[in-house]
Amino acid sequence: MLKIWGRRNSAHTQRVLWLCEEASLPYELILASATMGPDGHISGGGSAFGVVDTPAYRAMNPNGTIPTIDDDGFVLWESNTISRYLAQAYAPQALFGDDIKTLGLASQWMDWTNTQLEPALHILVMELVRLPENERSSANLEATRQGVLPALQRLNDHLADRAYVAGNEFTIGDIAPATAVRRWYVFALDAPPMPYLAAWQARMAERTGFRSHIEPPEFHLR
Ligand SMILES: N[C@@H](CCC(=O)N[C@@H](CS)C(=O)NCC(=O)O)C(=O)O
Structure with a gap:
Protein backbone atom coordinates (compact mmCIF):
# COMPACT_ATOMS: atom_id res chain seq x y z
CA MET A 1 0.00 0.00 0.00
CA LEU A 2 1.09 3.58 -0.65
CA LYS A 3 2.89 5.04 2.39
CA ILE A 4 2.75 8.76 3.16
CA TRP A 5 4.92 10.37 5.83
CA GLY A 6 3.50 13.63 7.09
CA ARG A 7 1.04 15.16 9.52
CA ARG A 8 -2.58 16.20 9.30
CA ASN A 9 -1.93 19.90 9.94
CA SER A 10 0.75 20.22 7.26
CA ALA A 11 -0.66 22.01 4.21
CA HIS A 12 1.72 20.04 1.97
CA THR A 13 0.66 16.71 3.44
CA GLN A 14 -3.00 17.76 3.23
CA ARG A 15 -2.70 18.23 -0.54
CA VAL A 16 -1.53 14.66 -0.99
CA LEU A 17 -4.19 13.21 1.33
CA TRP A 18 -6.94 15.07 -0.54
CA LEU A 19 -5.54 13.90 -3.87
CA CYS A 20 -5.60 10.28 -2.66
CA GLU A 21 -9.32 10.66 -1.96
CA GLU A 22 -9.91 12.06 -5.44
CA ALA A 23 -7.93 9.18 -6.96
CA SER A 24 -9.56 6.55 -4.66
CA LEU A 25 -6.09 5.51 -3.55
CA PRO A 26 -5.72 3.66 -0.26
CA TYR A 27 -2.73 4.75 1.82
CA GLU A 28 -1.06 4.49 5.19
CA LEU A 29 -0.23 7.81 6.89
CA ILE A 30 2.88 7.68 9.08
CA LEU A 31 3.03 10.67 11.41
CA ALA A 32 6.35 12.46 11.03
CA SER A 33 7.66 15.94 11.86
CA ALA A 34 10.55 17.72 13.53
CA THR A 35 8.38 20.61 14.69
CA MET A 36 4.92 19.23 15.48
CA GLY A 37 3.67 16.45 17.72
CA PRO A 38 0.49 15.20 19.35
CA ASP A 39 0.25 18.40 21.44
CA GLY A 40 0.89 20.83 18.60
CA HIS A 41 4.02 22.87 17.83
CA ILE A 42 7.06 22.06 19.95
CA SER A 43 7.31 25.73 20.93
CA GLY A 44 4.42 24.89 23.29
CA GLY A 45 6.65 22.43 25.15
CA GLY A 46 5.46 19.10 23.70
CA SER A 47 7.52 16.61 21.74
CA ALA A 48 7.62 16.17 17.97
CA PHE A 49 6.42 13.13 16.03
CA GLY A 50 10.06 12.72 14.94
CA VAL A 51 11.01 10.16 12.26
CA VAL A 52 12.25 12.89 9.88
CA ASP A 53 15.66 13.04 11.58
CA THR A 54 16.35 9.31 11.33
CA PRO A 55 18.95 8.00 8.86
CA ALA A 56 16.27 5.83 7.25
CA TYR A 57 14.05 8.86 6.56
CA ARG A 58 16.97 11.03 5.42
CA ALA A 59 17.92 8.28 2.97
CA MET A 60 14.47 8.70 1.41
CA ASN A 61 14.30 12.49 1.72
CA PRO A 62 17.58 14.26 2.52
CA ASN A 63 15.69 17.49 3.22
CA GLY A 64 13.96 15.97 6.23
CA THR A 65 10.72 17.63 5.13
CA ILE A 66 7.23 16.18 4.83
CA PRO A 67 5.50 14.77 2.90
CA THR A 68 7.44 11.85 1.45
CA ILE A 69 5.80 8.88 -0.23
CA ASP A 70 6.82 5.29 -0.91
CA ASP A 71 4.75 3.76 -3.69
CA ASP A 72 5.76 0.12 -3.81
CA GLY A 73 9.45 1.02 -3.46
CA PHE A 74 9.32 4.24 -5.51
CA VAL A 75 10.18 7.12 -3.17
CA LEU A 76 9.29 10.75 -3.88
CA TRP A 77 9.21 14.07 -2.03
CA GLU A 78 7.90 17.60 -2.87
CA SER A 79 4.14 17.65 -2.51
CA ASN A 80 3.31 19.05 -5.96
CA THR A 81 5.59 16.51 -7.61
CA ILE A 82 4.06 13.71 -5.54
CA SER A 83 0.60 14.94 -6.53
CA ARG A 84 1.43 15.05 -10.24
CA TYR A 85 3.02 11.61 -10.07
CA LEU A 86 0.03 10.03 -8.32
CA ALA A 87 -2.44 11.76 -10.66
CA GLN A 88 -0.59 10.65 -13.78
CA ALA A 89 -0.06 7.14 -12.49
CA TYR A 90 -3.51 6.44 -11.06
CA ALA A 91 -6.19 8.95 -12.02
CA PRO A 92 -5.29 10.99 -15.14
CA GLN A 93 -8.90 11.19 -16.31
CA ALA A 94 -10.33 12.26 -12.96
CA LEU A 95 -7.57 14.72 -12.13
CA PHE A 96 -6.71 16.44 -15.42
N1 LIG B 1 8.06 22.36 -0.99
C1 LIG B 1 7.93 21.28 -0.05
C2 LIG B 1 7.81 21.86 1.35
C3 LIG B 1 7.93 20.81 2.41
C4 LIG B 1 7.79 21.42 3.79
O1 LIG B 1 8.43 22.45 4.10
N2 LIG B 1 6.98 20.79 4.62
C5 LIG B 1 6.79 21.27 5.97
C6 LIG B 1 5.40 20.92 6.47
S1 LIG B 1 4.09 21.68 5.52
C7 LIG B 1 7.81 20.59 6.89
O2 LIG B 1 8.50 19.68 6.48
N3 LIG B 1 7.89 21.09 8.14
C8 LIG B 1 8.84 20.61 9.10
C9 LIG B 1 8.38 19.44 9.91
O3 LIG B 1 7.17 19.25 10.12
O4 LIG B 1 9.28 18.72 10.37
C10 LIG B 1 6.69 20.44 -0.41
O5 LIG B 1 5.78 20.99 -1.02
O6 LIG B 1 6.64 19.25 -0.09
Whole structure:
Protein backbone atom coordinates (compact mmCIF):
# COMPACT_ATOMS: atom_id res chain seq x y z
CA MET A 1 0.00 0.00 0.00
CA LEU A 2 1.09 3.58 -0.65
CA LYS A 3 2.89 5.04 2.39
CA ILE A 4 2.75 8.76 3.16
CA TRP A 5 4.92 10.37 5.83
CA GLY A 6 3.50 13.63 7.09
CA ARG A 7 1.04 15.16 9.52
CA ARG A 8 -2.58 16.20 9.30
CA ASN A 9 -1.93 19.90 9.94
CA SER A 10 0.75 20.22 7.26
CA ALA A 11 -0.66 22.01 4.21
CA HIS A 12 1.72 20.04 1.97
CA THR A 13 0.66 16.71 3.44
CA GLN A 14 -3.00 17.76 3.23
CA ARG A 15 -2.70 18.23 -0.54
CA VAL A 16 -1.53 14.66 -0.99
CA LEU A 17 -4.19 13.21 1.33
CA TRP A 18 -6.94 15.07 -0.54
CA LEU A 19 -5.54 13.90 -3.87
CA CYS A 20 -5.60 10.28 -2.66
CA GLU A 21 -9.32 10.66 -1.96
CA GLU A 22 -9.91 12.06 -5.44
CA ALA A 23 -7.93 9.18 -6.96
CA SER A 24 -9.56 6.55 -4.66
CA LEU A 25 -6.09 5.51 -3.55
CA PRO A 26 -5.72 3.66 -0.26
CA TYR A 27 -2.73 4.75 1.82
CA GLU A 28 -1.06 4.49 5.19
CA LEU A 29 -0.23 7.81 6.89
CA ILE A 30 2.88 7.68 9.08
CA LEU A 31 3.03 10.67 11.41
CA ALA A 32 6.35 12.46 11.03
CA SER A 33 7.66 15.94 11.86
CA ALA A 34 10.55 17.72 13.53
CA THR A 35 8.38 20.61 14.69
CA MET A 36 4.92 19.23 15.48
CA GLY A 37 3.67 16.45 17.72
CA PRO A 38 0.49 15.20 19.35
CA ASP A 39 0.25 18.40 21.44
CA GLY A 40 0.89 20.83 18.60
CA HIS A 41 4.02 22.87 17.83
CA ILE A 42 7.06 22.06 19.95
CA SER A 43 7.31 25.73 20.93
CA GLY A 44 4.42 24.89 23.29
CA GLY A 45 6.65 22.43 25.15
CA GLY A 46 5.46 19.10 23.70
CA SER A 47 7.52 16.61 21.74
CA ALA A 48 7.62 16.17 17.97
CA PHE A 49 6.42 13.13 16.03
CA GLY A 50 10.06 12.72 14.94
CA VAL A 51 11.01 10.16 12.26
CA VAL A 52 12.25 12.89 9.88
CA ASP A 53 15.66 13.04 11.58
CA THR A 54 16.35 9.31 11.33
CA PRO A 55 18.95 8.00 8.86
CA ALA A 56 16.27 5.83 7.25
CA TYR A 57 14.05 8.86 6.56
CA ARG A 58 16.97 11.03 5.42
CA ALA A 59 17.92 8.28 2.97
CA MET A 60 14.47 8.70 1.41
CA ASN A 61 14.30 12.49 1.72
CA PRO A 62 17.58 14.26 2.52
CA ASN A 63 15.69 17.49 3.22
CA GLY A 64 13.96 15.97 6.23
CA THR A 65 10.72 17.63 5.13
CA ILE A 66 7.23 16.18 4.83
CA PRO A 67 5.50 14.77 2.90
CA THR A 68 7.44 11.85 1.45
CA ILE A 69 5.80 8.88 -0.23
CA ASP A 70 6.82 5.29 -0.91
CA ASP A 71 4.75 3.76 -3.69
CA ASP A 72 5.76 0.12 -3.81
CA GLY A 73 9.45 1.02 -3.46
CA PHE A 74 9.32 4.24 -5.51
CA VAL A 75 10.18 7.12 -3.17
CA LEU A 76 9.29 10.75 -3.88
CA TRP A 77 9.21 14.07 -2.03
CA GLU A 78 7.90 17.60 -2.87
CA SER A 79 4.14 17.65 -2.51
CA ASN A 80 3.31 19.05 -5.96
CA THR A 81 5.59 16.51 -7.61
CA ILE A 82 4.06 13.71 -5.54
CA SER A 83 0.60 14.94 -6.53
CA ARG A 84 1.43 15.05 -10.24
CA TYR A 85 3.02 11.61 -10.07
CA LEU A 86 0.03 10.03 -8.32
CA ALA A 87 -2.44 11.76 -10.66
CA GLN A 88 -0.59 10.65 -13.78
CA ALA A 89 -0.06 7.14 -12.49
CA TYR A 90 -3.51 6.44 -11.06
CA ALA A 91 -6.19 8.95 -12.02
CA PRO A 92 -5.29 10.99 -15.14
CA GLN A 93 -8.90 11.19 -16.31
CA ALA A 94 -10.33 12.26 -12.96
CA LEU A 95 -7.57 14.72 -12.13
CA PHE A 96 -6.71 16.44 -15.42
CA GLY A 97 -9.01 14.97 -18.04
CA ASP A 98 -5.98 12.98 -19.26
CA ASP A 99 -5.02 16.09 -21.22
CA ILE A 100 -1.44 17.40 -21.15
CA LYS A 101 -2.42 21.07 -21.57
CA THR A 102 -4.94 20.83 -18.76
CA LEU A 103 -2.18 19.31 -16.63
CA GLY A 104 0.04 22.24 -17.62
CA LEU A 105 -2.54 24.80 -16.52
CA ALA A 106 -3.23 22.87 -13.33
CA SER A 107 0.49 22.66 -12.63
CA GLN A 108 0.87 26.40 -13.11
CA TRP A 109 -1.57 27.10 -10.25
CA MET A 110 -0.02 24.41 -8.06
CA ASP A 111 3.39 26.03 -8.33
CA TRP A 112 1.89 29.54 -8.13
CA THR A 113 0.50 28.55 -4.74
CA ASN A 114 3.98 27.70 -3.51
CA THR A 115 5.51 30.96 -4.63
CA GLN A 116 2.66 33.48 -4.24
CA LEU A 117 0.59 32.28 -1.28
CA GLU A 118 2.56 29.95 0.91
CA PRO A 119 5.40 32.18 2.13
CA ALA A 120 2.78 34.58 3.54
CA LEU A 121 0.60 31.80 4.92
CA HIS A 122 3.58 30.33 6.74
CA ILE A 123 4.17 33.65 8.47
CA LEU A 124 0.46 33.95 9.31
CA VAL A 125 0.28 30.49 10.87
CA MET A 126 3.38 31.22 12.95
CA GLU A 127 2.12 34.64 14.08
CA LEU A 128 -1.45 33.52 14.79
CA VAL A 129 -1.07 29.95 15.98
CA ARG A 130 2.35 28.51 16.55
CA LEU A 131 4.69 31.10 18.08
CA PRO A 132 4.60 31.68 21.84
CA GLU A 133 2.63 34.90 22.55
CA ASN A 134 5.73 36.85 23.54
CA GLU A 135 7.42 36.11 20.19
CA ARG A 136 4.52 37.31 18.02
CA SER A 137 4.61 40.61 16.14
CA SER A 138 1.39 42.41 15.25
CA ALA A 139 3.36 44.55 12.76
CA ASN A 140 4.61 41.43 10.98
CA LEU A 141 1.09 40.00 11.00
CA GLU A 142 -0.41 43.15 9.50
CA ALA A 143 2.32 43.56 6.85
CA THR A 144 1.86 39.93 5.82
CA ARG A 145 -1.94 40.25 5.69
CA GLN A 146 -1.63 43.25 3.40
CA GLY A 147 1.10 41.59 1.35
CA VAL A 148 -0.93 38.49 0.48
CA LEU A 149 -4.11 40.32 -0.58
CA PRO A 150 -2.98 41.07 -4.18
CA ALA A 151 -2.29 37.38 -4.84
CA LEU A 152 -5.69 36.37 -3.44
CA GLN A 153 -7.31 39.09 -5.55
CA ARG A 154 -5.49 37.75 -8.62
CA LEU A 155 -6.91 34.27 -8.02
CA ASN A 156 -10.35 35.79 -7.41
CA ASP A 157 -10.13 37.63 -10.75
CA HIS A 158 -8.99 34.46 -12.52
CA LEU A 159 -12.05 32.63 -11.19
CA ALA A 160 -14.48 35.30 -12.44
CA ASP A 161 -15.16 33.43 -15.67
CA ARG A 162 -14.30 29.81 -14.83
CA ALA A 163 -15.48 27.46 -12.09
CA TYR A 164 -12.06 25.93 -11.39
CA VAL A 165 -8.48 27.11 -11.83
CA ALA A 166 -7.84 25.17 -15.05
CA GLY A 167 -11.26 25.64 -16.61
CA ASN A 168 -14.76 24.44 -15.91
CA GLU A 169 -13.84 21.05 -14.42
CA PHE A 170 -12.18 20.25 -11.13
CA THR A 171 -8.52 19.25 -11.59
CA ILE A 172 -5.44 18.51 -9.56
CA GLY A 173 -4.68 22.21 -9.98
CA ASP A 174 -7.41 23.19 -7.53
CA ILE A 175 -6.02 21.16 -4.65
CA ALA A 176 -2.96 23.20 -3.64
CA PRO A 177 -4.52 26.68 -3.93
CA ALA A 178 -7.79 25.60 -2.31
CA THR A 179 -5.86 24.14 0.61
CA ALA A 180 -3.97 27.41 1.05
CA VAL A 181 -7.11 29.53 0.67
CA ARG A 182 -8.94 27.39 3.25
CA ARG A 183 -6.17 28.25 5.72
CA TRP A 184 -6.57 31.92 4.87
CA TYR A 185 -10.32 31.75 5.53
CA VAL A 186 -9.83 29.90 8.84
CA PHE A 187 -7.61 32.77 10.00
CA ALA A 188 -10.54 35.15 9.36
CA LEU A 189 -8.39 38.22 8.71
CA ASP A 190 -9.80 41.40 7.20
CA ALA A 191 -10.02 41.40 3.41
CA PRO A 192 -12.09 43.07 0.71
CA PRO A 193 -14.93 40.94 -0.72
CA MET A 194 -13.63 38.30 -3.15
CA PRO A 195 -16.86 36.65 -4.33
CA TYR A 196 -15.38 34.35 -6.98
CA LEU A 197 -12.79 33.03 -4.54
CA ALA A 198 -15.53 32.36 -1.97
CA ALA A 199 -17.75 30.60 -4.53
CA TRP A 200 -14.84 28.41 -5.65
CA GLN A 201 -14.02 27.56 -2.05
CA ALA A 202 -17.67 26.57 -1.51
CA ARG A 203 -17.43 24.27 -4.55
CA MET A 204 -14.43 22.59 -2.92
CA ALA A 205 -16.50 21.94 0.20
CA GLU A 206 -18.71 19.67 -1.90
CA ARG A 207 -15.78 17.25 -2.22
CA THR A 208 -15.16 14.46 0.27
CA GLY A 209 -11.39 14.87 0.17
CA PHE A 210 -11.66 18.56 1.02
CA ARG A 211 -14.16 17.91 3.81
CA SER A 212 -12.00 15.17 5.33
CA HIS A 213 -8.55 16.70 5.09
CA ILE A 214 -8.81 20.44 4.55
CA GLU A 215 -12.03 21.82 6.00
CA PRO A 216 -11.62 21.05 9.73
CA PRO A 217 -10.32 24.25 11.40
CA GLU A 218 -8.19 22.22 13.82
CA PHE A 219 -5.99 21.16 10.86
CA HIS A 220 -4.99 24.84 10.51
CA LEU A 221 -5.03 26.04 14.09
CA ARG A 222 -2.38 23.78 15.63
N1 LIG B 1 8.06 22.36 -0.99
C1 LIG B 1 7.93 21.28 -0.05
C2 LIG B 1 7.81 21.86 1.35
C3 LIG B 1 7.93 20.81 2.41
C4 LIG B 1 7.79 21.42 3.79
O1 LIG B 1 8.43 22.45 4.10
N2 LIG B 1 6.98 20.79 4.62
C5 LIG B 1 6.79 21.27 5.97
C6 LIG B 1 5.40 20.92 6.47
S1 LIG B 1 4.09 21.68 5.52
C7 LIG B 1 7.81 20.59 6.89
O2 LIG B 1 8.50 19.68 6.48
N3 LIG B 1 7.89 21.09 8.14
C8 LIG B 1 8.84 20.61 9.10
C9 LIG B 1 8.38 19.44 9.91
O3 LIG B 1 7.17 19.25 10.12
O4 LIG B 1 9.28 18.72 10.37
C10 LIG B 1 6.69 20.44 -0.41
O5 LIG B 1 5.78 20.99 -1.02
O6 LIG B 1 6.64 19.25 -0.09
